[in-house]
Amino acid sequence: MIEDKLLIWRFKCGDKAALARIYEKYKTDLLRIATGLLNEMSVAEDIVHDVFVTFAQSSDKLKLGGNLKGYLITCVANRARNSKRVYQRRQAVSLDETESIISDSSKPERWIIRSEELDTLNNALAKLSYPQREVVILHVQGGMKFRAIAESQNVSINTIQSRYRYGLDKLRSLLNGEVEK
Amino acid sequence: MRPAENMKKLIKNVPIKTNAERDKEVLDDVLNALEKSEKDYSAASRSRIWRIIMRNRITKLAAAVFVIAVCVGVYQLGGSRAAFARTTRVVRTTLADLREFASNLREHKPEKYIYESNLPPAEPAKPNPDIQYTIISARVQEFSLVGGHDDLLDFLETESIELDPAAGYPDVSYARLDPDKTEHFTDFARAGDDLKLRSGPRLILQEGHEGTVGSFGADDQDAVAIALAATVLDDDGLIELSFSFLRGQSGFEMPSLEIEADEAVLFRLVGTAENEDNSNDEDAPDSDSVIFVLIRIEVIPPG
Numbered sequence: 001m002i003e004d005k006l007l008i009w010r011f012k013c014g015d016k017a018a019l020a021r022i023y024e025k026y027k028t029d030l031l032r033i034a035t036g037l038l039n040e041m042s043v044a045e046d047i048v049h050d051v052f053v054t055f056a057q058s059s060d061k062l063k064l065g066g067n068l069k070g071y072l073i074t075c076v077a078n079r080a081r082n083s084k085r086v087y088q089r090r091q092a093v094s095l096d097e098t099e100s101i102i103s104d105s106s107k108p109e110r111w112i113i114r115s116e117e118l119d120t121l122n123n124a125l126a127k128l129s130y131p132q133r134e135v136v137i138l139h140v141q142g143g144m145k146f147r148a149i150a151e152s153q154n155v156s157i158n159t160i161q162s163r164y165r166y167g168l169d170k171l172r173s174l175l176n177g178e179v180e181k
Numbered sequence: 182m183r184p185a186e187n188m189k190k191l192i193k194n195v196p197i198k199t200n201a202e203r204d205k206e207v208l209d210d211v212l213n214a215l216e217k218s219e220k221d222y223s224a225a226s227r228s229r230i231w232r233i234i235m236r237n238r239i240t241k242l243a244a245a246v247f248v249i250a251v252c253v254g255v256y257q258l259g260g261s262r263a264a265f266a267r268t269t270r271v272v273r274t275t276l277a278d279l280r281e282f283a284s285n286l287r288e289h290k291p292e293k294y295i296y297e298s299n300l301p302p303a304e305p306a307k308p309n310p311d312i313q314y315t316i317i318s319a320r321v322q323e324f325s326l327v328g329g330h331d332d333l334l335d336f337l338e339t340e341s342i343e344l345d346p347a348a349g350y351p352d353v354s355y356a357r358l359d360p361d362k363t364e365h366f367t368d369f370a371r372a373g374d375d376l377k378l379r380s381g382p383r384l385i386l387q388e389g390h391e392g393t394v395g396s397f398g399a400d401d402q403d404a405v406a407i408a409l410a411a412t413v414l415d416d417d418g419l420i421e422l423s424f425s426f427l428r429g430q431s432g433f434e435m436p437s438l439e440i441e442a443d444e445a446v447l448f449r450l451v452g453t454a455e456n457e458d459n460s461n462d463e464d465a466p467d468s469d470s471v472i473f474v475l476i477r478i479e480v481i482p483p484g
Contacts, residue, residue, distance in 0.1 A: 006393060006408050006427050014219050016212050023208055032197045049207050056214035111203040121195045140192045172188050 004068040012059050019059075023052055026069060029141070030076050031112055036137040037080040039126040045111040047083060051075045073142040074152055077134065084130060124174040132167030135160055316481040317411040317420070319384040322367070323397050324376040324473040333375045340365055344449050350433045352451045353405075353426060357438070363445040363477060376473060388413055397450060397472050404428070405450050413480055418442030420478055445477040 007025075010018035030051065034044035051072060055062075112118075125133050134153075138144045146164070150157040326333070337344070340362050344354035358366060370376040386392035386409070394407040408425040420442060424435045440446065450472045 006406055006425065006432075009427055009432055010425075011215075014215065016215060019212060019215050020208060023211055027204070027207075028197050028199065031199065032195065035197075036192075045203075049210065052207065052211045053214045056211045057218040059215060059218055109200070109203065111199055111207065113198040113200055115196055115198065117195050118197060121192065136192065140189050168188060171192070175188070175191065 008062070008068060012062060014059060019056055022055075022068065026072055027052070029069070030072055033073060033137055033141050034076050034080060035112065035118065035122055036125050036141060037077065037130075037134060038083065039122045041110060041112050041114070043083055044080075047076060047079045049111075051079060070142075070144060070148065073138065073144060077138060077142075077152070081130075081134070120175070124171055127174060128167050128170055132163045132170070135163040136167040136171065139164055317386050317388055317413075318479040318481060319386070319392075319394060319409060319411075320381070320477040320479070321384060321394050322370075322381045322475045323379045323395070324370050324475070325379050326375060326471045326473070327373075327377045329375070333369075336365075336369050336375075342366070342447070344447070347426075347433075347435045350426060350435075352428075353435075354449045355435075355438075356447045357440055358445045358447050358475075359441075360443045360445075363475070366447065366475065370473075379472075384409065386411065394474075394476065397474055406432075407448075407474065409476070411478065414439065418480060420480065422446065422478070440478065442478065442480050445475055448474040448476070450474065 007018045007022050011022060027048065030048045031044065034047050035041055038044045038047070055072065055075070125137070128136065135146075135149055138149050139146065146157050146160045150160045153160070336342075342356050342358065342362060344356045347353040347355055370378060380395070382395050384392050384394050388411060392409060394409050396404045396406045406427040408427075410423045412421045413419070414421050418441055419439060421437050421439050423437045424446075426432050426435070438446065452470050
């Protein structure tokens with residue numbers, strides 16, 4: 001945490017090395033969260049890319065009271081939610097085309113190198129409702145407290161906890177074999 | 182382990198690897214965005230200062246006087262020396278007013294941090310998984326001053342330990358200690374008359390990377406956070422250390438320091454410790470606001 005405070009201070013002073021360190025430190029966590037939320041690597045990569053670029057542009061006005069990781073995760077979650085809304089509104093992409101987009105993501109120029117474990121988990125997460133998926137990912141992968149998630153989504157903490165319970169139960173039944181390993 | 186915990190572990194630890202080339206491309210974009218934003222910000226602040234000047238009657242007047250004084254000065258350059266001296270005085274007074282105004286302006290920008298850097302910006306840390314890095318271990322001991330200064334001052338004098346002020350930051354002074362002096366210092370501290378060991382964290386970091394040594398002092402406001410980056414300069418164990426200090430909203434970087442592998446650095450931080458009641462000891466008014474931090478560096482070669 002102290003390291004993050006120092007990094008933010010240096011970043012606000014325009015120190016590129018500090019920004020590079022923030023990027024190195026959190027890029028993997030953010031990519032993991034974004035792919036879990038969207039199950040579409042190209043969109044997830046774009047979102048994390050945009051979050052970092054917007055963060056870099058905010059050096060002069062950033063006023064960060066809480067922790068840096070939580071802030072970046074919330075940025076990713078908000079953008080993922082918006083992207084999901086836009087996607088639902090369009091509803092233009094057919095299932096076959098979606099499949100081809102996912103297949104594309106194995107190309108070497110992709111940011112994320114796909115792995116079997118990542119695909120298995122993300123496919124299972126994709127079968128949860130979006131609110132359940134979001135809570136499970138933000139709480140387990142992002143380490144966010146239920147209260148913080150509830151506040152960021154403007155719903156009660158009980159709702160968040162129920163979504164988490166149902167989400168985890170469903171995941172358990174979907175990934176039964178994996179969990180036993 | 183319960184199934185729920187297994188499930189959480191599976192979700193949390195799912196491996197994710199990234200393409201190094203794309204990593205670099207994205208990082209370049211991010212750094213360019215910062216650079217562009219810095220340029221835009223400085224252009225915007227210049228126009229903001231001008232807007233503030235023109236919005237306020239007094240500052241507008243000061244700016245006008247300044248411009249007139251400069252014009253008069255230029256016009257009279259070919260005239261008498263006395264007239265030129267008079268004009269110079271006017272310009273100086275006006276400049277003093279403007280300086281005062283500028284310092285007032287700074288109060289309107291509390292979000293801008295004070296930053297005095299004596300170092301060029303460090304290269305971005307890019308850990309390469311194929312390289313085995315040298316590991317730097319820093320053993321850190323924090324001591325608070327519990328007694329008077331006298332014995333400690335005698336000890337420092339006897340050992341010829343001179344604490345030099347860190348350039349640009351009067352609250353910090355430091356000294357390099359060879360192994361003998363380091364041992365004598367810890368023996369003196371262990372005796373417990375003047376110095377009391379408060380904590381002894383240990384920092385492990387990769388060569389060339391920065392890590393936070395710790396936060397020293399009473400609370401979040403007064404505490405000083407120290408960060409350290411170390412580079413091994415040669416096979417004989419010469420090490421370059423870069424220290425950064427942060428207190429509240431301000432901080433600074435010390436010019437880098439070269440030490441031998443078995444040497445230590447002793448810091449004296451003023452105004453950081455808890456404010457204990459020392460009214461019984463009038464001779465040691467500042468003793469409770471001083472902290473000493475001893476950092477011993479050890480190099481662990483790769484493999």
